[in-house]
Amino acid sequence: MSTSKHMQNIPALRLRKATPADAALVARMHAQSWAAAYRGILPDTYLDDEVPRERAAHWARRMDEIDAGDGLVLIAELDAAPIGFVCLANPDANGSALVDNLHALPGSRGAGAGSAMLAAAQAWARERGARQLHLSVLEANRPAIGFYESRGWRFAARENDRMGGIDVISLVYTFALD
DSSP states (O other): OOGGGGOOOOOOEEEEEOOGGGHHHHHHHHHHHHHHHTBTTBOHHIIIIIHHHHHHHHHHHHHHHHHTTSOEEEEEEETTEEEEEEEEEOOOTTSEEEEEEEEEOTTOTTSSHHHHHHHHHHHHHHHTTOSEEEEEEETTOHHHHHHHHHTTOEEEEEEEEEETTEEEEEEEEEEEOO
16 A cells, blocks of 8 residues: 555645735734634624724735834745734844734634744744743733743733723733743
């Protein structure tokens, strides 16, 4: 019996650097991710009506800033289909690089994109002399908190925030780059 009959097609996960031409794609993934992750946390009208427009405007601006050297956006692709992205900001005066966004599309969770994007974020930040990474996550987003904590991120602070016209609590998590 040939071993090729038993070999499975393993989907190819890759990360690619985003360009300003990817702004609309990143905005769509961001809006889709929020609509799934924040349903029941933020108002439906905000998620369905405002977020797509808001994210489109945000990413059109942000991708120009990224292109000018203010960080990095990587798009995760599984078999060439985009399934997530991570946005990183250059290290601050304290040597901490911000993971500004990390999103995997609903239905693609478990494919390894989140872990791959975090590993790439760590390598990118180290290359820039950062001593740590930091991010904010909504306190009500328990799956995301579990994801970060299971990968060694540590709670650092609790902050009042406002999204979608309501008060929310954001938690700051850090990851030491030893």
